[in-house]
Amino acid sequence: MHARISKNPQAAARWVEAAALNGIVSAQIAWGQMLVDGHGVARDPEAGRRWFDVAAAAGSAEGRNMVGRAFELGWGVAADPARAAGHYRQAAEAGHGWGQFNLATLLLEGRGVPLSRTEALHWYVRAARRGGGEAAAKSATMVGRYLEHGWDRPSRPAAAARWYLRGAEGGDYRGQFDLARLLLERTGRLDLAAPWFTRAVEAGVPAFCRHVGMALRGSPEPTLRQIALRALERAAESGEPEDLRAYGGALAEGLGAIPDAAAAAQFFRRAREAENEARRLAAKGASAVAASSSPASRKRPTALLRAARHALTAAHRARRSITNR
Incomplete structure (x- = not known):
């Protein structure tokens, strides 16, 4: 199912929906996520949440977790961390x-539940010891942070490094970064730390790569400055003006390499274009709001609104016809 959706979500949509309607729980969850994301189908978070409800009602712990995600992130429902925590607890247990x-x-942050680092650690450890998978890797990284920073207990950097290694080997880019940082701080072995920094940058999302780039760019080590340059390049994939400008600045100053003024100018230009586009869209949105609230617009519906009403009436009649069959 995952392969079909990844290869061609539009073509897979009918197949996944049909499987969901036939009671296949994994398809119900996949179909719900496709609706939430608008992946291969028109985006409909509320319908997606309802499919998570169906899977959860069938006894699926994964479905219950996804209902929790819907309440935490506001997918088709008002965000409610307390209700999210209740669903997460059922899935966790x-x-x-x-x-x-x-x-x-949620326990660590005190969102929707009373803050409890002790209970949070209990659940991170349980998730980390389940075996492989992304959740286990990310949980191992969080256990490492408890041990390194001494949250509610004495700091144990050596034990933290072992947990970071579990997270890093499981593919968690934050675990890879934390392991590299701790190795460098405790041993000074750049040859051990640099490969993990590199893996973290290649696996990380743009926001994380921005953090890595800023953290490493001031290093006196050429190897780390080169990694910082690559991190800022990955961050620029976001298309955000500040990321484009930061990477352009790094190219201009020759961070980890020879200065490249021509390439820097291209990224500075892209940053300006992104800012101008953002201003244009903001102005367009403001104009639309102003037009919709003007006295003339309130006197009578526009042709577009009349057409929309006719379409809704026709759709309602069609639904009634289908239901009557």
């Missing part, structure tokens, strides 16, 4: 790794 991780995160 059923042994679901992501449910355990998500519940632990």
Whole structure:
């Protein structure tokens, strides 16, 4: 199912929907996520949440966790961390790794539940010890942070490094970064740390890469400055003006390499274009709001609104016809 959706979501949509309607729980969850994301189908978060409800009602811990995600992130429903925590707890107690991780995160942050680092650690450890998978890797990284920073207990950097290694080997880019940082701080072995920094940058999302780039760009080590340059390049994939400008500045100053004024100018230009486009869209949105609230617009519906009403009436009649059959 995952392969079909990844290869061609539009073509897979009918197949996944049909499987969901036929009671296949994994398809119900996949179809719900496609609706939430608008992946291969028109975006409809409320309908997606309802499919998560269906899977959860069938006894699926993964479905229950996804209902929790809907309440935490406001997918088709008002965001409600307290209700999210209740669903996460049910999934966690059923042994679901992501449910355990998500519940632990709410407990650690005190969102929707009373803050409890001790109970959060309990659930991170349980998720980390479940075996492989992304939830286990991310949970191992969080256990490492408890041990390194001494949250509610004495700091144990050596033990933290072992947990970071579990997270890093499991593919968690934050675990890879934390392991590299701790190795460098404790041993000074750049040859051990640099490969993990590199893996973290290649796996990380743009926002994380921005953090890595800024953290490493001031290093006196040429190897780390080169990694910082690559991190800022990855961050620029976001298309955000500040990321484009930061990477352009790094190219201009020759961070980890020879200065490249021509390439820097291209990124500075892209940053300006992105800012101008953002201003244009903001102005267009403001104009639309002003037009909709003007006295003339309130006197009578526009042709577009009349057409929309006719379409809704026709759709309602069609639904009644289908239901009557």
